[in-house]
Amino acid sequence: QVQLEQWGAGLLKPSETLSLTCGVFGGTLSNYYWSWIRQPPGKGLEWIGEISHSGGTYYIPSLKSRVTISVDTSKKQFSLKMSSVTVADTAVYYCARVTGGETYYFDYWGQGTLVTVSS
Amino acid sequence: QSALTQPRSVSGSPGQSVTISCTGTSSDVGAYNYVSWYQQHPGKAPKLMIYDVSKWPSGVPDRFSGSKSGNTASLTISGLQAEDEADYYCCSYAGNYVIFGGGTKVTVL
Numbered sequence: 001q002v003q004l005e006q007w008g009a010g011l012l013k014p015s016e017t018l019s020l021t022c023g024v025f026g027g028t029l030s031n032y033y034w035s036w037i038r039q040p041p042g043k044g045l046e047w048i049g050e051i052s053h054s055g056g057t058y059y060i061p062s063l064k065s066r067v068t069i070s071v072d073t074s075k076k077q078f079s080l081k082m083s084s085v086t087v088a089d090t091a092v093y094y095c096a097r098v099t100g101g102e103t104y105y106f107d108y109w110g111q112g113t114l115v116t117v118s119s
Numbered sequence: 120q121s122a123l124t125q126p127r128s129v130s131g132s133p134g135q136s137v138t139i140s141c142t143g144t145s146s147d148v149g150a151y152n153y154v155s156w157y158q159q160h161p162g163k164a165p166k167l168m169i170y171d172v173s174k175w176p177s178g179v180p181d182r183f184s185g186s187k188s189g190n191t192a193s194l195t196i197s198g199l200q201a202e203d204e205a206d207y208y209c210c211s212y213a214g215n216y217v218i219f220g221g222g223t224k225v226t227v228l
Contacts (some may be wrong), residue, residue: 035217043222044122044155044208044219044220044221044222045217045222046210046212046219046220047210047216047217050217058216060216068219083132094165099170103153103170104153104155104156104168104170104212104217105167105171106157106165107167107170107176107208109164109165111164112164
């Protein structure tokens, strides 16, 4: 059974860099994309971007200039960095596995990390 | 990219059926049969309920069903049960990005 476990700093000040990591347990990175999704308090889900096991990336255009998703296949981990955060970036951040190819869906999710941006 | 349009809330009594709509555009919902639906209980991570418009992941009861017509996808919950009370989100692949709906709160009366 695949499990995703995520970790990272939960409290940031404006202008700092958000950094989260997601570990993949019980499965392989190959043949899947690995995604980050966020959810502001009381609001809906927003896809941030994704990365393949070989490093190919896609990002939502509105965040592309501030976001980097990377993968470490030796550790079976992938990471999210978001620079110059503001209060508007306060959200629960989820990592998720993407099953793609001739389909597309998120079948495994991390537990979520609340990131609060406050001065 | 604006969020897909969902009703904010729907409700029904136990045993009844409810349907949630999800309206997008010809660039997302209308362009691909890659619509998925997620159930989210408070404080929990979303759970995949339907993928590829109408397919069930293992373990999801067939009381949940999906369909699509043009730019609008729908999720129907038949035989509503108390544990179905949750938020539901649709999601569509759109080429180089992915877009979610704003979410629908399902209340079991």
